[in-house]
Amino acid sequence: MITVEGLRKEYGDFVAVENLSFSIGKGEIFGIVGPNGAGKTTTLKMLSGLVRPSRGTITMKGLDIGRDAVKIKSFLGFLPEESPLYEGMEVDDYLMFFAELYGVGKDVAGKRINDLLFDLSLNAGGKKIGDLSKGMKRKVAIARSLINDPDILIFDEPASGLDPMTSRYITDYVRSLREAGKTVIFSAHNLYQVESLCDNILILKNGRMVTLGTAARIREEFGKIQYRLEFRVDSAEDYGLAELKKAGDDYVIITNDISIINNTTKWVASKGGDIVEMRTIVPSLEEIFLELMGVELFVD
Structure with missing residues (x-):
């Protein structure tokens, strides 16, 4: 459904994105993660048609975004990380205004607005946007991105800066969009959210791809499984297999x-000791991400 080949974006001497190639299938949730300055937002803006690539191609549903940007935008919804709203307007009027911009008929738009407000639990009856909470405003912005019933959605940090309850709600809502057949591309700093939502994950660093795949494949390729054993013996003076850590009355390796x-x-059995706990430590996507970014991790 979406194919990206050799994508590059430069601003003068600065290369923001370099040689990105990937494909996204219909009904897929595709996550893009990376530290600040990795090229996430630039990539999303190129995918949405807001920024023209310096090199490379983007095709959506067989259309080249360089030649058919208007057609592509008719089935595309974009939610930027910072999304200013017309705060003096009421929610219904605001969404109807954008429906008219997309050429959506008034009757169809009215039903769609009601459905979106219901689906997003956005009870803003008669309120101006400026009177809403930050979480409610974010829901309005999401509703705006869906007003033309797009097949493809591009969300830049959809739950950024929201309280945990609203963030969880938006995460669940994004999941429901996939169930409705939408293709969703989004960036996020919340790696737990990315791991729980995404079919495939693109990790960027300095504008380049570090890896791409399912969370399971990334964990298999880069994750280092560790084993933790906690035991109790009278004396560990003759233990010579590896360095031990003391944990109260117990020893840990x-x-x-x-x-x-x-x-x-x-050895513990031969000493008449007891095994207190033995477990496997499987790294999370966040831990793998931090290691790939060069952040040293310590496990207790």
Whole structure:
């Protein structure tokens, strides 16, 4: 449905995005993550047609965004991270105004607005946008991006700066869009949200692709599974397999080598000790992301 090939964007001598290539299928939720300045917003703006690539191609539903931008925008919805609203307007009037800009008939628009307000739990009856909370304003912006019933949605940090309850609601709503057959591309700093939502995840650093795939594949490729064993013995003076940590009355060992765990359990048994806990530590997407960005992690 969406194909990106050799995408590059430069501003003078600064290269914001370099040589991105990927494809997105119909009904897929595609996440783009990276630190500040990684090129996420620039990539989304190129996908939405707001910024012209310096090089490369973007095709959506067989249309080239460089030649058919107007046609593509008819089935595209875009939500920027900072989305100013007409705060002096009431919500219904605001959404009807944008429906008219997209050429949506008044009767169709009226029903669509009612459905969106219901689906988003946006009870703003008669209120001006300026009187709404930040979370309610974000819902208005999301409703605006859906007013033309687009097949493809591009959301830049849809839950940015919202309280946990509203953020969770918007996450669930994005998931429901996939169930309705929409294709959703979004960026987020919340890696838990990305991991729980996305079919595929693109990780960027300095405008370049670090990796692309499902959360499971990224975890398999980059994640280092560790094993934690906590045990109790009278004395560990003759323990010679690896360095131990003391945890109260217990001893703890954390290692990537399962054979060390096996040998340690045998040693504990030979000493008449007890195994307090043994568990596998599977890295989260956030932990993998931080390691890929060069942030050193410590596990207790």
